[in-house]
Amino acid sequence: MIRPHDETSIQAGGMIARLKRRQLLRMGFLGGTVLAVGEIAGVFLPFFHVNKIVGLGAKVPAGKKADVLAGFKSTNDHPVLFVEGKFFLIHPPGAIAAAYRKCVHLGCAVPFNDAEDRFHCPCHGSLYDKHTVVVLGGPAPRPLDLFNIEESGGNLVVDTNPLKLLVRSDNKWDPALAQVKDA
Template identity: 40%
Template sequence: MGRLAALLHRAKNSHQPRATRRTFLRNVVLGSVGVVALEVAGAFGFLMWPLKTGKFGSTVTIPQDQVPAPDADPYIDREGKFYLINNKEGLLALYWKCPHLGCTVPWNASASEFHCPCHGSVYDRHGVRTAGPAPRPMDLMEVEVDGSGNVKVNTGKITERAAFDPSQAVPYKA
């Protein structure tokens, strides 16, 4: 018991300065601000994190029998959010989002064009703007053809472009 009494005596008579009211309140405010900042950062971090919905953001495989014939209407992949076009130059995977304000651009089969319903942009079979306020052509997704003739579209790799160049198309022979 002698050691405990000595420790208590030393603690009672120590000359450590006590925290002032001002220091205590400053520490409480700084701690509260820190906790709120962490909560806000967590909330915004969650909101800013990209969400993968369905096949979008991954590689989508289209079987050879579903690849459209040359100059036919495009193959539409709703989960991957793209159109697969087969032109004389080859295959193009067009991201279906309008470069103007992000509306979904549907294929108009009777006109063989894409027509944006929001602001009237019109795109040809290559995704090149022919009318409307869009600043550039539709974006492309990366396309590969495997040895069996199946088409792989990487929906996670989207490329902006200024114009159509035949080298953007991937050659395809069914």
């Protein structure tokens, strides 16, 4: 709506006052819109963030420690696969550890090869040791990563959160990694 200004309002500085008021309103509307859009966007991100994790990422029970050790003894330390948690329970010297089965080379699922008695990645032929999953050959840049493992009341629990991996840069077993002793 266009209204003709009358002389008095201009002389009294009303023009400037009106402009300022308009600018203020405009800023107010703009700011309100930005705020509303920001709030909606801010609500969407947490909405899409899954809080209940099933499978990889959760804390996966890995059985009784005594049973696992007995199993290792009877099978000559054959690694035990947990499909839903994507890890192998392995038996490095003096400890029980959980190795994430994702090949550190290009992410294939690494199987244990019974005939060769070691881990053999089918994609690019990376070889990992049976006990400590250090690299024995192939293009893998480092040993398989380990999950955090803890013992509570005789039961083993593996934290399969792939963001909290134990990443080893040197290609050997470090006794400091023994979170659960095998005795």
